[in-house]
Amino acid sequence: MLKVQEIRELIKLVDQSSIDEFTYESEGSKIKMKKKVQGQQVVVEPVQAVSETPKPAPPSPTTSVIKKEEPKQEVKHEEVQEDTNLHKITSPMVGTFYQSPSPDKDAYVKTGSKVSKDSIVCIVEAMKLFNEIEAEVNGEIIEVLVKDGQLVEYGQPLFLVKSE
Structure with a gap:
């Protein structure tokens, strides 16, 4: 399976x-x-x-x-x-969320960080490809909704941004 x-x-x-x-x-x-x-x-x-030898079906x-x-x-x-001024930055794919370019580097953004439309806010790794995710709006990061190294779903909110 x-x-x-x-x-x-x-x-x-x-x-x-x-x-x-x-x-x-x-x-x-x-x-x-x-x-x-x-x-x-x-x-x-x-x-x-249905298989030839009956087995209990796992959930x-x-x-x-x-x-x-x-x-x-x-x-x-x-x-x-x-709050209509809040924008969700969502994951465009299933993958692993990383808040920094490498483990020894600082996070791209944190709560309170100012971002522009083309600011990179995180990386989502999918099938060994590291995809940089952009903010899409100008504003301030209000909340980081996922933890570093967490598996994220397609469309899952990653950040809340108070747009300007």
């Missing part, structure tokens, strides 16, 4: 591609993904195939991850709507 990280990366790739449906079968397990025509939503339907890692992550994202979305 695929690991949760591998499934997340498959979801990201399907979401960014022009295909509408994707099916993967391996070792008696099947994963089927469909997305809306507009490309706004990716639906993952894990399907456990689906994709189901538990999706159920745990959705409420957190909704809560943060409501917090942002309370």
